[in-house]
Amino acid sequence: MRLSLRQIQVFVEVARNENVSRAARALSMSQSAASSALSELERQFDRPLFDRVGKSVLLNESGRLVLPRAVELLDRAEELETLLRGRTVFGALCLGATLTIGNYLATLIVAEYLRIHPECRARLEVHNTARIVEQLQKFELDLGLIEGQCRAPELAVEQWIADELVVFCAPSHRLAGREVAVDELAGETWILRERGSGTRETFDHATRHLDASLAVRLELEHTEAIKRAVESGLGIGCISRLALREAFRRGTLAPVEVPALDLARHFHFVWHREKYQSEATRAFLRLCRSFSAGASRSDQIDTGRVGDRGCDQPLARDSDDRFR
Numbered sequence: 001m002r003l004s005l006r007q008i009q010v011f012v013e014v015a016r017n018e019n020v021s022r023a024a025r026a027l028s029m030s031q032s033a034a035s036s037a038l039s040e041l042e043r044q045f046d047r048p049l050f051d052r053v054g055k056s057v058l059l060n061e062s063g064r065l066v067l068p069r070a071v072e073l074l075d076r077a078e079e080l081e082t083l084l085r086g087r088t089v090f091g092a093l094c095l096g097a098t099l100t101i102g103n104y105l106a107t108l109i110v111a112e113y114l115r116i117h118p119e120c121r122a123r124l125e126v127h128n129t130a131r132i133v134e135q136l137q138k139f140e141l142d143l144g145l146i147e148g149q150c151r152a153p154e155l156a157v158e159q160w161i162a163d164e165l166v167v168f169c170a171p172s173h174r175l176a177g178r179e180v181a182v183d184e185l186a187g188e189t190w191i192l193r194e195r196g197s198g199t200r201e202t203f204d205h206a207t208r209h210l211d212a213s214l215a216v217r218l219e220l221e222h223t224e225a226i227k228r229a230v231e232s233g234l235g236i237g238c239i240s241r242l243a244l245r246e247a248f249r250r251g252t253l254a255p256v257e258v259p260a261l262d263l264a265r266h267f268h269f270v271w272h273r274e275k276y277q278s279e280a281t282r283a284f285l286r287l288c289r290s291f292s293a294g295a296s297r298s299d300q301i302d303t304g305r306v307g308d309r310g311c312d313q314p315l316a317r318d319s320d321d322r323f324r
Contacts, residue, residue, distance in 0.1 A: 002044050005077055008070050010037040011049060015067050016138050018056050068274035071139040075276045093122045093280045096141040098148065098198055099223055100163075100240045101267055102126030106145055108303055109291050113284055120280060128221070130196035136272050142281045144270040145288070147240070148198025158269045160288065163298040165202055165263035167256040168244055169236040176254035182261060186212040189235035191226050194219045202265045203238050227253060238263070241299040267298060 013023035014034070024034035042048050049063035059067065078092065093113075097106040102124065110124050125135065129148030135141045136155055150157050167185070169175050175184070185207075193199040207214065217235050220226050223243045230237045231252055247253040269285060271277065295301040 003041060005074070007037045007041040008073055010034050011041060011063075012067065012070050012074060012139070014038055014050070014057055015059050015063060016140055018058060020057060021055075067139065068272070072274075072276035075278055079278060093120060093278075093284060094125075094140065094142045095122065095145070095284070096125045096127065096132040096135055096143070097145040098129050098132060099126055099193075099221070100147055100199065100243050101145045103223065104240075104242050105291070105298070105301070105303070109284070109288055112291075113287055116287075117280070117283070128194065128197040129201070133270070136270055139272060139275055142271070142275070142278065143285065146198060146268050146270055147265065148201045150268065150270050154273055155270050156273050160267040160269055161292045161298055161301070162296060163265050163267050164241050165199065165206075165238050165265070166241045166244060167236060167238045167258050167261070167263075168230060168248075168253050169256055170231055170233050171251060171254045172233070173236065173254070175236065175256045177256075179257040179259065182207075182210060182258060185236075185258065186210060186214065188215070189217045190214050191218045191220065191229045191235045191237045192216055193223070193226065193239065194221050197221075198265070199223075199239055202263060206261045206263050241297070242301075245299050 009027060010023060010029075013026050014020055017023045017026065020035050020038065021031050024031045027034065029037075038050075042050075047062050048060060049066060050057040051060050095106065095110065103126065106124060106126075110122050114120060114122060125132075125141070127135075129146045129150070132141070132144045132146050133150050133152055133155065136144050137152060145160070147163065175188075192203060195204075218229060220229065223239050226237045226239060227244070227247060229235070231247075236256065244253060244255070248255060269288070271281075292298075292301050
């Protein structure tokens, strides 16, 4: 065989970083060694895989065709190495979750997954929907758990569980605990998630028909920061009921019911259609489904109990190793 796994590693890392120096640092190599490995791979087959634009290297058409197979080869090689070391096939798992899911569900599921599979390693990245989709497109993640919409054709999307946003305010606010008409919201000051987040996308879609534009005073990337700002009286907000259920129970924040606003949405599983799905990824997906079993909406999930009904068993697979 004329190629080596090291060459493939360099190719994949350069594709992800679009820069040889950053790829070399990620692989703990010198820049010259990484550059030589990539050049040798292209020279051996007389097939350039990148277009060089200044200091950036961008995948060309040949590189885009090779990338998913290269990532799969490395994933399978890692599984093989794990088996040869006498361990199970549950190796490293790279996950991405949007903020509500990451902060209130995914961390609990990951903790239970590592308890069931102590030999496994996991990395969980928490970003907004736009960033998670970008990472999946670059084959940087095995699986994404997102709140927003994903329209990238190369990514497969599967519905997980229903979720609902709720308008909320400080307990002392005049709207606290009330059911209000949409028009009453127009004069309020708002504290919202940033654009690019699934929460903001759902909110903007629900309020698109309002006659007056809303006064957005502050945009924040984290739900906890929004809760603290609203609690201090800076304005009203709108995030998932899942993120607010404890605050509502304690009485530190209060819901504002707006029946005319459609704030329903779904959480989704997302993965790249061409990425090899390891047994570790399949088992994690099974655990997610078990975790939410019996709940019809995210805020009804019993987060004090992680599913324990055979979650360590691998998922069924179809003929080409993709999710069913």
